[in-house]
Amino acid sequence: MNNAPLLQCTDVRKSFPKPDGAELLVLEGMNLELREGQIVGLLGRSGSGKSTLLRLIAGLAEPSDGQLFYLGQPIVGPAAGIAMVFQSFALFPWLTVFENVALGLEAQRMPRAEIRKRSLAAIDLIGLDGFESAYPRELSGGMRQRVGFARALVVHPNILLMDEPFSALDVLTAETLRTDFLDLWAEGRMPIKGVILVTHNIEEAVLMCDRILVFGTNPGRILSEIKVSLPQPRNRLDPSFRELVENIYVEMTARPQGSASRHERFPGSGIGTALPHVSSNLLAGLMEAVAAPPFNGKADLPEIASDLQMEIDELFPVAETLQMLRFAELEGGDLKLTEAGMAFAQSALDERKRIFLRHLLTYVPLAAHVRRVLDERASHSARKSRFIDELEDFMNEEAAEQSLRAVVSWGRYAEAFAYDNENAMFSLENPT
């Protein structure tokens, strides 16, 4: 047997050039090994570069630095033994289920009879029997993703890459599909040797993976690696399962160590911080939920996530924004409201706005900066482009736009300043 691992990434780095010639780093120091019989999970939220890494492995993009090996061979393009399942299914709507599945084999110019045999076998395996002549639009989301799986399996890949394959499905369908997949995997009925699963759902990662790589953001990097040795099939209610989920929450909300990384997401200093666009309604809603019983000011993240039916991708930015505004503390997998946070949750609208205004101008440097510029100018108005230009010294255009949008929406809520979208102007006046 070949001793080389199925897949190996060493010191992989990926950056994109920015318009001004500088580069935007999205992925750094990636080391990863996939051995036979393993499901490895890449867990992180959007922007952590996990999907980028998957595309590097798939040969759809090239690393800026470092190397990727498939069976000991460097990856220089889509490899024959690596197949991918996509988040949005990526089926060709003008091809039938059969034709969609057969496509990868057609591309390999296999004999017709062989294509037919293997396609039908894959369709059978994945439970699509009887749907061969259907067009994707006639199928439900779950069935469409089954086609996605069949299409990937039919080429008999050694490695199956899955890019959040269940996130576009409803909860029940996703669970069925996961279970079916794990059954086939456990029984060894799929022609695959290893799986890489990208997800932002912690429970999904714990349910399916043998190893979980937790990704951090800005730039994307591996925070920690967690071995999951629970026996399959796993039970979500099992205490050791819960504990593992809890641990990962703690891991993902831990304050980054060292001063260098402290400055990355919410340094609380300087205007060069990319701000997430979180609406004031969400902020208020989360504070109310945490302030209310049974949490009474302190909530366990997995609990409140399932209580509010939010995925970490949605919950984390809100929680972190609260932390940045000093309305809450994030520690050890808990979200704890500060005094100001509690006061906010218990106040009426006008008082809320006052509290919010105070914290916005104190703890969000960009908001304070906008306000200061408006105060200093005789006209009490300023163009949006002025601030965008400033921000682009620190971040790319997209992040600058998003940060300014966030500040506009918070500033409007707090009545810190007004913004006229039509003319792209900030001002201190209320619109007439």
Place this chain on the structure above:
Amino acid sequence: MKRFEPYGFLRDLASRWDVLAFIVVIGLIAFLGEASRGLFAPLSQLEVVPLSLDPARLPEYAARTTFRMLAGLGLSLVFTLTYATWAAKSERAGKLLVPILDILQSVPILGFISVTAVFFMSLAPGRVLGAEFVAIFAIFTSQAWNMAFSFYQSLRTIPTELMEAAESFRLSPWMRFWQLEVPFAMPALIWNMMMSMSGGWFFVVASEAVSVGHTTFALPGVGSYIALAIEHKNLRAIGWAIATMLIVILLYDQLLFRPLVAWVDRFRVEQEPGVRVPESWALTMMRRSRLIQAANVTFHAAVLWTSRAVKRNDAPSIDAAARPKRSLDLLWISLVAAAVVLGLWHMVAGLIADTPLQEALHVCGLALLTMLRVFGLIALASLVWVPIGVWVGMRPRAAQIVQPIAQFMAAFPANLLFPIAVYGIVAWKLNPDIYLSPLMILGTQWYILFNVIAGASAIPAEMRHVAANFRVTGWLWWRKVALPAVLPFYVTGAITASGGSWNAAIVAELASWGDTRIRARGLGSYIAEATIAGDFHQIVLGIGVMSLFVVIINRLFWRPLYYFAERRYRLT
């Protein structure tokens, strides 16, 4: 349940639908054979065997006109698949190719005909083929740019995940083109084809009988039939021609475009169940018929087979194209520069140097006159059709009846109706400067109507209920509800109408009835008169100035208005 057999399609020998399909197919082949006969006869024969005003000849003329139409369409398709693909695939080439398309779109096609006529006639001197080329090329110019644009845009907007799927399953470029890119672009392409069809009919009618200087040719067809009828002041023959055209367009729509539109529905990528599946009896017939299905499957097999036959480039190719190649860039830039210099030289030496300032100013003045007409007419048509369109659009049943009629009217070549109007103007001795103008918008006003209808029927029921609930009525309702809601649609319609009207000016500002020639002062009549006189210098000058005006008006007026309407008023 029966097991699906992907490649087993010929089980029954024939069904009832086969018989119908057989008749249609054989009819089509017979018509093609009839139409292409005599293509290689010497041109002189055209003058020897004169056209006849006998209505019995009209079916044959109509067949020939339709044949030209199909040929133009085929040519446009070939152009679209190559040119737009090139523009989309090569960053370098796209930078130049796309603007070229944009300018080509603004060139008045009718003025163009005379220029291309001599070229094609000289390619096949003395043969009918040259004249046929002229007509086909006119149709081509009325459709190709539009279609290429649509295809280009589709290629640029293929969802990333579909592209990645194609790449990760290692489809060859050829296979990707036919299995992903072309199918993805199909719905928009067919829709554009249908929309530019009306222009096609207009120009095929106008280009069948052309005289440039001393060279006159008239190809057998509905267009030249009507030209002859004008010469003979024969109102009855004109009536016959109009009736024939109505039938031809109806058949074209029912036999070609309805089935196509219904068929491409499956290529739409949004997988949500469609609002309403387009229906077509002709498509149903084709689908049910085993013979045509067999043809379909054969086509599919051919795509797969060629995919296999085309040499596969197994060398890994990631980002190879994306990496900038300095030397190639340099070569491309110098090529473009050379082309620009050459073009500039021709312009200066051939056109500007020979044009006295006075002449240039005169032509610009004429262009302003025509511009005044176009804008005035658009405003007038808007005043009439926007309220009517909104009224109709709010009533689904009325919309169902009016919408197809409006689309049909837009497809009908309005120049067939000109003689009737001209007859009236001559008979009552009306002022041509005013009364010839409405002809410019005769065929294009319908775009405003059916776009507004579409916009009004797209107003969500909830929005209408809100208006009713708060008793928003009268002028307030128009200002705050109806007009903003239809604005994006209206602008789209008005842009199309304006472009069409500039083109129509060339045939509308100069009209004749028998020996009487009436003329409205404007750039259109300037170009038309130059064409009759065979003065190429004036023709080119006129075309150049008109293109310039259209481009400037588009950039400075219509495009900003369009984006403004889209941004501010598009209901999503």
